[in-house]
Amino acid sequence: MKEIIFQGKNFPIKIDYQPQKRSTLTIKEDHALFSLCYDLSTKQQLEQMKTLHEKLYTTTTKKVVLETLALLKAHSPRRIDKVRFKKMTSRWGSASANFNLNFNLDLAKLPLQVQQYIVIHEYSHLFQMNHSKAFWATVGQFDPHYREHRKILRKYEKAWHKMQTLNN
Numbered sequence: 340m341k342e343i344i345f346q347g348k349n350f351p352i353k354i355d356y357q358p359q360k361r362s363t364l365t366i367k368e369d370h371a372l373f374s375l376c377y378d379l380s381t382k383q384q385l386e387q388m389k390t391l392h393e394k395l396y397t398t399t400t401k402k403v404v405l406e407t408l409a410l411l412k413a414h415s416p417r418r419i420d421k422v423r424f425k426k427m428t429s430r431w432g433s434a435s436a437n438f439n440l441n442f443n444l445d446l447a448k449l450p451l452q453v454q455q456y457i458v459i460h461e462y463s464h465l466f467q468m469n470h471s472k473a474f475w476a477t478v479g480q481f482d483p484h485y486r487e488h489r490k491i492l493r494k495y496e497k498a499w500h501k502m503q504t505l506n507n
């Protein structure tokens with residue numbers, strides 16, 4: 340692990356060893372700071388870094404999704420039964436006809452406006468379960484700049500796909 344992708348930016352990792360009980364991860368201006376207990380083995384360090392990294396994504400993804408949904412519901416109420424979060428490999432989110440919404444826990448990797456666009460996209464499916472003109476008109480009501488946000492999303496997907504290919 341050399342860097343952390345968070346809200347559209349790459350943060351190089353810095354590690355700080357502290358005589359404390361709990362390790363932490365903080366996103367700073369230009370780096371991601373792991374503050375680790377000094378008496379951990381290398382294996383334990385890596386495990387804690389992985390856990391903290393995942394926790395950062397889980398916590399921030401849930402916060403952004405739930406806050407955006409609250410705003411959408413206040414503006415234009417729609418029934419939602421369940422909001423679920425999970426790791427998904429091929430999609431950022433989905434909506435089902437029985438009022439459930441699902442979101443990828445990796446959403447936190449994307450710029451904030453793009454995360455919000457994804458929430459808006461899935462929420463709009465509760466009005467239109469298709470990608471018709473009417474659907475995009477609904478999306479446009481909530482996010483007038485959705486075209487630009489979709490473009491940015493595609494750009495990130497392309498870049499990351501390339502990255503994965505290079506890593507393999």
Ligand SMILES: [Zn+2]
Nearest residue numbers: 460464469470
């Ligand atoms: Zn869709």
